[in-house]
Amino acid sequence: MSALSPNDTEAKPVASPLAAAPAKAAALIEANGLTRRFGGLTAVDAVDLAAAEGEFVSVIGPNGAGKTTLFNLITGLDRPDAGRVLYAAEDITAMPPKALAARRMARTFQHGRVFANLSVIDNVLIGAHARLSAARPRLGALAELALAAWRPAALRREEEALRREATDILRIFGERLLPRLDHPAHSLSYANRRRVEIARALALSPRLLLLDEPTAGMNPTETREMLEIIRDLKGRGLTILLIEHKLDMVMELSDRIIVMDNGRVIAQGKPAEVRHDPQVIEAYLGRAHRSAETEATAGGKRAGAAP
Amino acid sequence: MPGALLDYTVNGLIVGNIYMLLAVGLALIFGVSHLINFAHGSVYAVGAFIGWSAIHYLSTPLPATMLLVMVGCAVIGLAIERLGLRPLQNAPRIAPLLATIGISLVLDQLLQLVFGADPRSLPSQLPNWRIHLGGGTIGALDLLIFGIGVASAALLFGFLRFTKLGWAVRATALDRDAAKQVGVNVDAVNQLVFAIASALGGLSGLLVGMYYNTIDAGMGFQATLKGVVALLIGGMGNVPGAVVGSLLLGLIESYGIALFGTTYRNLFAFALLLIFLVFRPNGLFSNNRRPPPEPLTGTFVPPTSPVALPAWALAALAVAALALPLVIRNAYALQVLTNAWLYGILAVGLTLISGTVGLISLGHAGLLAIGGYASALLALDLGLPVAASVPLAGLVAALLGTALAFPAFRLRGHYVSIATLGMGEVVALVILNWESLTRGPLGVSGIPPLEIAGQPIYSPQGQYWLALIVMLLLAALQSRLLSSHLGRTWRAIREDDVAARSYGISLNRYKALAFGFGAFLAGVAGALTAHVYSYINFETFDSTLSILALTMVILGGMGNVIGAVFAAIALIALPEIFRGAADYRMLIYGVVLLLLIRFRPQGLMGTV
Numbered sequence: 001m002s003a004l005s006p007n008d009t010e011a012k013p014v015a016s017p018l019a020a021a022p023a024k025a026a027a028l029i030e031a032n033g034l035t036r037r038f039g040g041l042t043a044v045d046a047v048d049l050a051a052a053e054g055e056f057v058s059v060i061g062p063n064g065a066g067k068t069t070l071f072n073l074i075t076g077l078d079r080p081d082a083g084r085v086l087y088a089a090e091d092i093t094a095m096p097p098k099a100l101a102a103r104r105m106a107r108t109f110q111h112g113r114v115f116a117n118l119s120v121i122d123n124v125l126i127g128a129h130a131r132l133s134a135a136r137p138r139l140g141a142l143a144e145l146a147l148a149a150w151r152p153a154a155l156r157r158e159e160e161a162l163r164r165e166a167t168d169i170l171r172i173f174g175e176r177l178l179p180r181l182d183h184p185a186h187s188l189s190y191a192n193r194r195r196v197e198i199a200r201a202l203a204l205s206p207r208l209l210l211l212d213e214p215t216a217g218m219n220p221t222e223t224r225e226m227l228e229i230i231r232d233l234k235g236r237g238l239t240i241l242l243i244e245h246k247l248d249m250v251m252e253l254s255d256r257i258i259v260m261d262n263g264r265v266i267a268q269g270k271p272a273e274v275r276h277d278p279q280v281i282e283a284y285l286g287r288a289h290r291s292a293e294t295e296a297t298a299g300g301k302r303a304g305a306a307p
Numbered sequence: 308m309p310g311a312l313l314d315y316t317v318n319g320l321i322v323g324n325i326y327m328l329l330a331v332g333l334a335l336i337f338g339v340s341h342l343i344n345f346a347h348g349s350v351y352a353v354g355a356f357i358g359w360s361a362i363h364y365l366s367t368p369l370p371a372t373m374l375l376v377m378v379g380c381a382v383i384g385l386a387i388e389r390l391g392l393r394p395l396q397n398a399p400r401i402a403p404l405l406a407t408i409g410i411s412l413v414l415d416q417l418l419q420l421v422f423g424a425d426p427r428s429l430p431s432q433l434p435n436w437r438i439h440l441g442g443g444t445i446g447a448l449d450l451l452i453f454g455i456g457v458a459s460a461a462l463l464f465g466f467l468r469f470t471k472l473g474w475a476v477r478a479t480a481l482d483r484d485a486a487k488q489v490g491v492n493v494d495a496v497n498q499l500v501f502a503i504a505s506a507l508g509g510l511s512g513l514l515v516g517m518y519y520n521t522i523d524a525g526m527g528f529q530a531t532l533k534g535v536v537a538l539l540i541g542g543m544g545n546v547p548g549a550v551v552g553s554l555l556l557g558l559i560e561s562y563g564i565a566l567f568g569t570t571y572r573n574l575f576a577f578a579l580l581l582i583f584l585v586f587r588p589n590g591l592f593s594n595n596r597r598p599p600p601e602p603l604t605g606t607f608v609p610p611t612s613p614v615a616l617p618a619w620a621l622a623a624l625a626v627a628a629l630a631l632p633l634v635i636r637n638a639y640a641l642q643v644l645t646n647a648w649l650y651g652i653l654a655v656g657l658t659l660i661s662g663t664v665g666l667i668s669l670g671h672a673g674l675l676a677i678g679g680y681a682s683a684l685l686a687l688d689l690g691l692p693v694a695a696s697v698p699l700a701g702l703v704a705a706l707l708g709t710a711l712a713f714p715a716f717r718l719r720g721h722y723v724s725i726a727t728l729g730m731g732e733v734v735a736l737v738i739l740n741w742e743s744l745t746r747g748p749l750g751v752s753g754i755p756p757l758e759i760a761g762q763p764i765y766s767p768q769g770q771y772w773l774a775l776i777v778m779l780l781l782a783a784l785q786s787r788l789l790s791s792h793l794g795r796t797w798r799a800i801r802e803d804d805v806a807a808r809s810y811g812i813s814l815n816r817y818k819a820l821a822f823g824f825g826a827f828l829a830g831v832a833g834a835l836t837a838h839v840y841s842y843i844n845f846e847t848f849d850s851t852l853s854i855l856a857l858t859m860v861i862l863g864g865m866g867n868v869i870g871a872v873f874a875a876i877a878l879i880a881l882p883e884i885f886r887g888a889a890d891y892r893m894l895i896y897g898v899v900l901l902l903l904i905r906f907r908p909q910g911l912m913g914t915v
Binding site: 075077096097101107109113114118132134137141144148151159204 | 801808812
């Protein structure tokens, strides 16, 4: 904890000098040569990635391409074997997730990780944890305990303000979650749990938001709705990294797309460029095509050989 | 001296072989079912008593005794699998662990009811010759134990490596679902493993009884602990690792005794336990310093809706409890209820640690003991008034307890339970051995009574009110904390620590806060108990209290403050109504625990 506190004090003044920096160097998040090996498998292989402030960058690629591992490396849940990550011109490679939350980096998880026995509103409020004045790491743990028991007026006001803010965040999903503020998250539909997760990420008031398949398991209407919400977030100037399999959504939203396969970046560029990149087509269609064919023929042979 | 060294080495290897018979079984069971079988030591005790009965009543020769022990224990192993594991396959991972704790309590109590608590001597049926070797000696029994150890390790190795059934066991250990897919009967494999493990465990009990020439109904608990330590040294679920771990543990204990004396025997085991948990949670043979990515999350929280009592009902209940001594004048009844409030304090604190945050603590008796001793010694040796020594004792328990449990905070699931178990044992051992401070085995007597404003309280009414008011105040304080941001933060850690970490929650900080607060309550409960009893010793707060407290927490509903209080009343006061049931009380607790885990894991009042 003590090792962290100097970093936490540095976190705040970072925002202002960045605004004055030249556009080229203004990458809010930048990964260089990021590599992660699991035994013999290189899940992420020397990946470079950058997103400028306000930019919307999508990471696409077949299952197992290393997208989620890349997210885990950026968000501090996993450590790279090589390479580094810069965030707002600061090296964050070895930082634990809580230091990144203090720097307002928020993420959602591929399979959804809502807190099942917490109410909807509490789930969202956990997102604001890094902003609580009582939970500041510099304030000792015992002081936090005393504050939680005593609850001075300032603390109560802060909690109420956060509660209102959390309700406002949930309002972006219309009436889907507002009537369920006090329901435990385990009672929600799958799509609603994904929404709660996004609301929780927004409660951090993030500078950088990483969305890992936010529409997985959603039907077309719900996907459309989610697309509009993400578009709206983009419109507010949030820097967003998105992992998504629904390509029309990716094409519609992204400023830039990074295509991964087998842990490596095989293409990147504007949606229109990536769409026609032969390597991308091969990764997505060609190989799938081919493997489907070979499987079919193999199956055919087997079927033929059986009698 | 070389002779003595040889003697200690031989002794270490013999004891190591005995541990090996235990640890190999634990490793096999952990391998196929990811379960630490806390009933394993009880099976070992049962084995010793089956052997004693066979020799005593049937005058069986040694091979027949061994056969009877192994068959009897294998049957018990099958029963454990059937009751403790199979019905809970789809329950949270911690459920079968708690079930084996319940089974262990039941088995230990049954042994005590049948054979009594006094130790018995188990005669060795072997000739009494000893071989003299370089100044040391080796006896027939040593050779037998050694032979059985090596033979069973070799047989087990052969079985796992070369037989089809052995492959099925290994396949199940590697990937249970895949094994099921390819047609392995996983239930049958589990049964087989439990039978083998229990047969070896029982044999180990018999041999220990013969080696030390004494057995008693409580011998199982220590055996479980030793087996678990050996298992951890070798790496969980690693059968060859368990062999090495056991021999190492036996040798270290033996040399340690040679250097420091017998009373420190168990301290070496727990020092090893803590060292391994901190530095090598994956055992000697793995270089991975991180604990394994657990399929064993620590939570025991099925989605439920807790019963919410309205504030007026709670107020009415509190007033009724406060008014009770005006109606009930029976001193004994009031003492029982006072006891229930003291346990209530303990259970409320533990429900925060184990229920709200999900750290299943098996060492809470140690915190009671710290509180009891701290307050007694502060009052006696430093002359502090009781009104100051009790809260100070709570702080001492909070500080020491949190420091001792700290290595466990980065662990999850079973590892937390093992670490806290070790914590409880370390406390008991220190109390027994640090004679200049704790008066050692004599205990502390003449502890001053509770007091208010300098007035000593001797009356049952006064004690009742004081215990009740302290409990109400602490429960109210805890409820207040739970309604603040701390409450949701603690519960978030329990629900999903990865997501919690990603949102900036420092796991160590909040686990330490919860543990510290819960330990404070335990310390206060222990302190009040010490002043009510006026005499405590190292056995006043024995390890079954940890299990009793956990049973209360589960009965009340994990994390449920009101539920914990109700559960304390139910488990302490209700058995008193059935006067004749006094002997069966611990047995009843064990059965209650088992039934709860099986049929009502959310407890009476629901998980919060």
